[in-house]
Amino acid sequence: MKRSVGQIMGRTGIRIPLILWTVAVLYPIFWMFLGSFKSNAEIYRNPWGLPESFSLENFNQAWTNYNIDVSVFNSLIVTVIGAILTLVLAIPTAYAIERINFRGSKILFTVYISAMMIPMVLGWIPLFFLLAELNLLDSILGLSIVYAVSQLPFSIFVLTSFISTIPKSLEESAAIDGLSPYGILFKIVTPLTMSGIITVTIMNCIQFWNEYFMALIFLQTETNYTLALAIDYISNEAQYTNAWGTLFASLVIAIVPVIILYIIFQRRIAKGMTEGAIKG
Amino acid sequence: MVQPKKQKYLFLAFCLVPAFILFAIFTLYPLFSGLYYSFFDWSGSSSNKEFIGFDNYIKLFQDSIIPDTIKHDYFLVVTKIIGIMVLAMFFAVALTQLKIKEAPFYRIVFFFPNIMSVVVIGILWTFLYNPSLGLINSGLGYLGLEEWAKPWLGDEKWALPSIVLPAVWAGIGLFMLMLMGGIANISKSYYEAAKIDGASEWQQFWKITLPLVWPQIKVSILYIVITTLNGSFILVQVMTGGGPNNATHVMGSYLYQQAFKQYNFGYGATIGVMILILSLITVLFLQFLMRREKIEY
Numbered sequence: 001m002k003r004s005v006g007q008i009m010g011r012t013g014i015r016i017p018l019i020l021w022t023v024a025v026l027y028p029i030f031w032m033f034l035g036s037f038k039s040n041a042e043i044y045r046n047p048w049g050l051p052e053s054f055s056l057e058n059f060n061q062a063w064t065n066y067n068i069d070v071s072v073f074n075s076l077i078v079t080v081i082g083a084i085l086t087l088v089l090a091i092p093t094a095y096a097i098e099r100i101n102f103r104g105s106k107i108l109f110t111v112y113i114s115a116m117m118i119p120m121v122l123g124w125i126p127l128f129f130l131l132a133e134l135n136l137l138d139s140i141l142g143l144s145i146v147y148a149v150s151q152l153p154f155s156i157f158v159l160t161s162f163i164s165t166i167p168k169s170l171e172e173s174a175a176i177d178g179l180s181p182y183g184i185l186f187k188i189v190t191p192l193t194m195s196g197i198i199t200v201t202i203m204n205c206i207q208f209w210n211e212y213f214m215a216l217i218f219l220q221t222e223t224n225y226t227l228a229l230a231i232d233y234i235s236n237e238a239q240y241t242n243a244w245g246t247l248f249a250s251l252v253i254a255i256v257p258v259i260i261l262y263i264i265f266q267r268r269i270a271k272g273m274t275e276g277a278i279k280g
Numbered sequence: 281m282v283q284p285k286k287q288k289y290l291f292l293a294f295c296l297v298p299a300f301i302l303f304a305i306f307t308l309y310p311l312f313s314g315l316y317y318s319f320f321d322w323s324g325s326s327s328n329k330e331f332i333g334f335d336n337y338i339k340l341f342q343d344s345i346i347p348d349t350i351k352h353d354y355f356l357v358v359t360k361i362i363g364i365m366v367l368a369m370f371f372a373v374a375l376t377q378l379k380i381k382e383a384p385f386y387r388i389v390f391f392f393p394n395i396m397s398v399v400v401i402g403i404l405w406t407f408l409y410n411p412s413l414g415l416i417n418s419g420l421g422y423l424g425l426e427e428w429a430k431p432w433l434g435d436e437k438w439a440l441p442s443i444v445l446p447a448v449w450a451g452i453g454l455f456m457l458m459l460m461g462g463i464a465n466i467s468k469s470y471y472e473a474a475k476i477d478g479a480s481e482w483q484q485f486w487k488i489t490l491p492l493v494w495p496q497i498k499v500s501i502l503y504i505v506i507t508t509l510n511g512s513f514i515l516v517q518v519m520t521g522g523g524p525n526n527a528t529h530v531m532g533s534y535l536y537q538q539a540f541k542q543y544n545f546g547y548g549a550t551i552g553v554m555i556l557i558l559s560l561i562t563v564l565f566l567q568f569l570m571r572r573e574k575i576e577y
Binding site: 014015017018021022024025026028029031032044048089093095096102108112115117119120121122123126127128129148150152156181182185206209210211212216217228232235255258262266269270274277 | 287288291292294295296298299300302303305306307308309310311313314315317324367370371374375378380385386387388389390391392393394395396397398399400403404405406407408413414415418449452454457458461499500503506509510513514517518532535536539540545548549552553555556559563
């Protein structure tokens with residue numbers, strides 16, 4: 001009896017840090033949501049309580065004064081084009097590396113994987129001038145291509161491990177039935193890898209939607225700003241205008257799609273990220 | 281599979297060439313020409329690119345800000361490793377070993393900051409640190425510790441440590457999951473045997489859990505090192521831009537300032553080469569340090 005009382009005490013004790021950390025994670029996020037409904041005066045008066053009324057004025061401000069709609073649209077375009085392009089490039093490469101015997105396949109795989117560990121910041125200076133020469137600087141399309149290539153190693157890495165779980169016999173029997181290698185790749189392997197494709201795509205979409213630094217370097221005009229840049233801009237302005245409510249509203253706009261994806265695909269995202277990290 | 285050689289190579293080319301060409305253009309070429317640029321004095325326009333040999337590297341060694349940026353980067357590396365690993369290990373053990381019903385809830389909540397945008401994390405925390413409105417100073421006031429309140433990010437001494445907290449906050453979930461994966465693979469029989477031998481839970485942790493999740497710990501530490509040296513500047517850029525008075529500049533943010541703000545692209549590339557070399561050396565050194573034979577019982 002004595003032991004079980006002690007255990008119950010221990011259980012409760014262990015919950016205290018868990019609950020504290022839960023509060024530390026959730027409270028700032030809730031606070032950001034609450035702040036997005038408050039007027040500036042209210043933020044000053046009552047920075048961390050509940051809003052007096054749920055006004056959408058801040059969202060309206062972000063929309064009209066800072067053209068958040070344009071940035072949201074740009075971010076969507078970059079995310080969609082980037083994610084599709086990554087798949088188009090990564091699926092055939094992953095299949096060839098995993099399933100076709102050719103000299104240098106190991107080396108190629110190693111080259112792609114090493115790129116995940118190399119600080120890309122060195123490459124951004126030449127990339128800036130390369131994009132300028134290709135007329136892709138300050139361009140949503142240019143940024144999408146850069147994004148797609150930047151996630152190529154991760155995507156190839158995850159997809160090869162998914163493709164390796166498909167039984168070879170399926171491809172062999174399809175080949176005997178007269179299906180071309182292209183047919184095998186698109187009609188047999190791709191559908192069977194769908195789970196991996198979904199995981200990779202969600203990860204890439206979150207990555208592209210969230211990305212900040214490459215956008216900062218490679219985009220210049222305000223009409224091309226992605227959401228991350230628009231938020232950064234509003235944040236810098238808020239130092240002077242104190243438009244904190246508008247800033248919170250723009251943060252909420254940025255985080256809501258991520259929260260929705262996380263609610264739906266929580267397991268996949270967690271699995272995809274841990275697997276991506278274990279590559280080392 | 282009987283198929284002519286030519287067709288096989290055609291298919292292989294179809295699979296590999298487009299991706300590799302783009303990868304070569306947008307990843308490999310920039311990295312190598314970054315190395316090349318580091319030997320030039322170059323302000324961006326093509327006409328005044330001047331080969332200056334190792335002058336940028338000499339400048340690098342004489343630049344008094346560089347040692348600070350390196351120090352700041354490694355300060356972040358060390359504090360992040362300690363902060364993240366201790367908390368992640370504690371949470372991982374708590375959520376796997378002690379049968380807590382609502383464990384999945386904690387797992388889901390703790391992981392979420394890992395997928396938040398650095399911009400959102402940075403701005404949110406900048407506001408938490410806000411001297412007059414922020415939660416941190418108000419919280420200290422609420423606890424009766426007003427004298428601890430300070431303009432965290434504006435204080436030369438406190439700005440850098442203040443950046444560690446959001447980095448730990450945002451990082452824990454991923455490493456907690458990696459460690460939980462390792463702990464889940466440990467056979468229950470070890471713990472049962474240890475219990476019969478009268479080992480306390482604390483002893484079980486040191487003698488069983490810790491050695492057996494060593495591979496996961498090692499991967500986690502290396503991952504923190506790589507991501508910090510290659511990416512800490514993003515959070516720094518959002519939160520302080522390197523200020524106040526260079527107190528938070530890390531190598532990457534200094535590179536950004538030199539190259540894209542002051543148009544010293546050659547010198548920026550030299551800083552980039554330094555980041556590359558330092559992160560390779562650090563990773564190799566750590567791998568040497570942490571080579572510990574896999575423990576099997």
